[in-house]
Amino acid sequence: MYLTNQDIVELTAWRRKLHTMPEVSGEEVETAREVVRFLKDTAPDAIIEGLGGTGVAAIYDSGITGPTVLIRAELDALPIEEIGEPDHRSKIAGKGHMCGHDGHMATLAAVGRRLGRERPKRGRVILLFQPAEETGAGAAAVIADEKFKALTPDYSLSLHNMPGIRLGHAWLKDGQSNCASRGIRIVLTGRTAHASTPETGISPVNAVSKLMPALTALGTGPQSGSIETGDLVRVTVTHATIGEPAFGIAPAHGEVWATLRTSTDDQMAALVEAAENLAREAAAESGLTVEIDYHDVFGHCINDPEAAAILRAAMDAEGVTHEAGQAFRGSEDFGRFGAVSKSAMLFLGSGETLTALHSPNYDFPDDLIPIGAKIFLRATQDILG
Incomplete structure (x- = not known):
């Protein structure tokens, strides 16, 4: 026992x-x-x-x-x-x-x-x-x-x-298991002005308004692709802010936060480049400075076939019912161990x-x-x- x-x-x-x-x-x-x-x-x-x-x-x-x-x-x-x-x-x-x-x-x-x-x-x-x-x-x-x-x-x-x-019961599949993802924070800075004369300042309003739909549109297809077919590309705007909560000030500061999500790390590199280009273009059009940083960075998670086969054999021997199941859009930090070893993760119901x-x-x-x-x-x- x-x-x-x-x-x-x-x-x-x-x-x-x-x-x-x-x-x-x-x-x-x-x-x-x-x-x-x-x-x-x-x-x-x-x-x-x-x-x-x-x-x-x-x-x-x-x-x-x-x-x-x-x-x-x-x-x-x-x-x-x-x-x-x-x-x-x-x-x-x-x-x-x-x-x-x-x-x-x-x-x-x-x-x-x-x-x-x-x-x-x-x-x-x-x-x-x-x-x-x-x-x-x-x-x-x-x-x-x-x-x-x-x-x-x-x-x-x-x-x-x-x-x-x-x-x-368990799900375990070869290959793609979880997406790559990261949070992008875009900070736009201009110059404040009196709300009665906004033309004397530099406002991020137009840039923020443009970036939110433009970032979302970077996703592929009507459902932003599929992790099963390896073409998932999704951008989810999660937060935006403009200026201070005041009526007398035309704002100088704006931020857009979004989650970038892709099937693979290579796709993520391309998505990062596209998102940064959009941010810089929007900033330049409004005369703003822009800073970009990243948070909660996850690589893709790929199950090695040999490691996955070992887990399947173990489940068979122990009477645990399992199937391939599906890959998940959510991200998982475990994927990084695939760079140093044969790795596999199962999902236990x-x-x-x-x-x-x-x-x-x-x-x-x-x-x-x-x-x-x-x-x-x-x-x-x-x-x-």
Whole structure:
């Protein structure tokens, strides 16, 4: 047996404890400490802290040469006020585990319990608790960290719980899994004037008014393409502002925020160039200066066929029903591990009628903890023996 009933009880309680203490991207100090505390009982061969900021890596080493398998969960929560009323609801105002990362951490801890009792026959398993997934900054920071060089995996595996899929069933497809995306912030600056003589100033009104539909029009086709056919290009304007809330001032400052989304990184590069050209043209036409910066930058997520096949075989062996399913327009920071290893992510169903991810009353289904753990344990066994 992979896990005892007592294991499940304790892991469920720990998941709920994590749910009460959410920390947002880049602030996961107490969460990381709690992970280290909980994993110490599994006696890993090493625990590396401060990885890519607040990340934690627990290493279970056979002592015999072989591949390195990395399994990733996320530390961070969201800046969302929880409105659900479970006994384990968030104790931190304005923050909540509304994406299920608390459940992902508990799933990895379950894997750690088993590995603490029985190491792989060769190679090593690294359980990575990654910071800042929600902003797209965490994976890049981990990979860039000097401490990661000694951890570089041959295979990287992960899962994400997903409402809309039958509880305990999984979706896993080769190739495209998640889109690339990034937030673009365009700042336009002119010169204020009295509202009675606006012609004496330089206003961003026309530029902002032009940019919002022009950016949106960069999307391809009536539905902005399809991730399945690899031609999705979408721009969603998310925020705009002009001037100050006053009647006597013709404005000098304007901003347009938008999310750029594409099937692939190459398409994103072309979309970025097109969006920047539009911004500069609109600014020049109105005599404005323009500054452009980017936030929440995610690369595309591509499942390696070999890594995906390993997860499928593990699900078959463990009786987990799965299908290819579909790729998702949403972005996922895990894709960056595909640049350093053979990587694959599966989506584990949290229920067809469960509220959507990032909803203010979302709560990870505890039943998924042992299901996810047995998939990962079987996959590592298949790779490492």
